[in-house]
Amino acid sequence: MTILVNRFGKGGALLASLFLLFTLLASPAVSSAGGESDAILKEARDALALGHIDQAQVLFAQVPAPGPDGDDGEFVYSRMQLARLYFSMKNMSKAKASAEEITAVYPDNAEAKNFIASVERSVRPEWRQVVDDCIRFLPSLLKGASMTLILVFFTMIVSPIGGLLIALGKLSKTQPFSGISWFIIWFFRGTPLLLQLFFIYYGLPAIGITLSPLASALIGLGINYSAYLAEIIRAGILSIDHGQTEAAKAIGMTYSQTMRRVIIPQTYKRIIPPCANEFIALIKDTALVSTIAMVELMRAADQMFNAYFNITVLVLAAFIYLIFTTAFTLLFEKIEYKVGVYERR
Numbered sequence: 001m002t003i004l005v006n007r008f009g010k011g012g013a014l015l016a017s018l019f020l021l022f023t024l025l026a027s028p029a030v031s032s033a034g035g036e037s038d039a040i041l042k043e044a045r046d047a048l049a050l051g052h053i054d055q056a057q058v059l060f061a062q063v064p065a066p067g068p069d070g071d072d073g074e075f076v077y078s079r080m081q082l083a084r085l086y087f088s089m090k091n092m093s094k095a096k097a098s099a100e101e102i103t104a105v106y107p108d109n110a111e112a113k114n115f116i117a118s119v120e121r122s123v124r125p126e127w128r129q130v131v132d133d134c135i136r137f138l139p140s141l142l143k144g145a146s147m148t149l150i151l152v153f154f155t156m157i158v159s160p161i162g163g164l165l166i167a168l169g170k171l172s173k174t175q176p177f178s179g180i181s182w183f184i185i186w187f188f189r190g191t192p193l194l195l196q197l198f199f200i201y202y203g204l205p206a207i208g209i210t211l212s213p214l215a216s217a218l219i220g221l222g223i224n225y226s227a228y229l230a231e232i233i234r235a236g237i238l239s240i241d242h243g244q245t246e247a248a249k250a251i252g253m254t255y256s257q258t259m260r261r262v263i264i265p266q267t268y269k270r271i272i273p274p275c276a277n278e279f280i281a282l283i284k285d286t287a288l289v290s291t292i293a294m295v296e297l298m299r300a301a302d303q304m305f306n307a308y309f310n311i312t313v314l315v316l317a318a319f320i321y322l323i324f325t326t327a328f329t330l331l332f333e334k335i336e337y338k339v340g341v342y343e344r345r
Contacts (some may be wrong), residue, residue: 037063037074057085076102081114092123133312137304143321144300146294151217151286156279158222170234188227194288198218201292217289232288236267269339276332283324
């Protein structure tokens with residue numbers, strides 16, 4: 001104002017006076033509008049706190065739409081509160097209409113757009129929601145399931161070989177071999193698999209050995225199940241009549257030939273059921289590798305459940321586990337039938 005007076009003299013003073021008059025006339029209106037919205041929102045929140053839902057709805061709806069200069073968020077807040085109230089009362093049409101009032105003024109409002117999308121999903125038939133959830137979650141779950149299968153197949157290949165070597169070592173009369181085999185069985189059967197995975201992944205770096213999550217999981221599962229299968233295989237070997245060993249010696253067979261050609265082939269039929277039980281447990285035990293940053297089936301399901309809080313994720317994960325265990329059960333039943341074909345004659 002002083003600049004106008006100094007620059008334009010009396011004309012500047014007149015312009016300054018008109019500007020001041022306009023400001024004084026406009027300010028009360030703006031202040032009054034903002035104050036009115038605040039008062040309505042306060043009264044609506046008080047009514048909501050007291051449980052007067054109908055009164056709160058009427059008050060939220062009375063907050064005026066913003067003018068050309070926008071507002072301080074009262075309009076958006078009031079309509080979102082109104083939309084949530086209608087949604088909780090299962091009045092989806094009014095809930096959607098309240099949110100659409102916001103998008104009519106602010107087309108890019110993410111909160112209102114997400115709310116409208118949620119309302120549209122909720123009014124779909126139940127079967128359609130389930131189908132949509134399956135389409136959305138299955139790709140990530142199947143990706144995690146593929147990692148589960150990799151862990152299972154690797155362990156199924158390694159652990160029988162390791163278990164056989166440990167079992168033969170424990171049966172050996174050579175003290176170092178039998179002592180080492182006894183220790184492996186004692187330690188890995190006597191401590192939790194989760195602790196072993198933690199030690200391999202988190203503990204070994206302390207002595208300069210750093211392994212990836214996949215390598216840690218493969219080593220942990222391989223050694224643990226080798227120790228369990230070693231006892232199963234050892235029991236199978238000891239179940240064969242000792243007279244067959246004596247007969248093999250009588251015809252000049254060495255110890256390794258006796259085991260390879262006479263004893264071990266006869267143990268297959270006897271150890272298949274307990275081995276099948278161990279491998280079915282293995283499918284579920286792979287979930288433990290999620291604790292060392294491995295993304296397998298259970299970790300993928302847990303991540304999506306925490307993100308969406310949708311029970312369909314857990315149902316799908318359980319269904320995939322059941323498919324795996326059923327397939328392996330049928331496979332081992334068929335193998336057991338084939339191996340025992342001569343005993344049924």
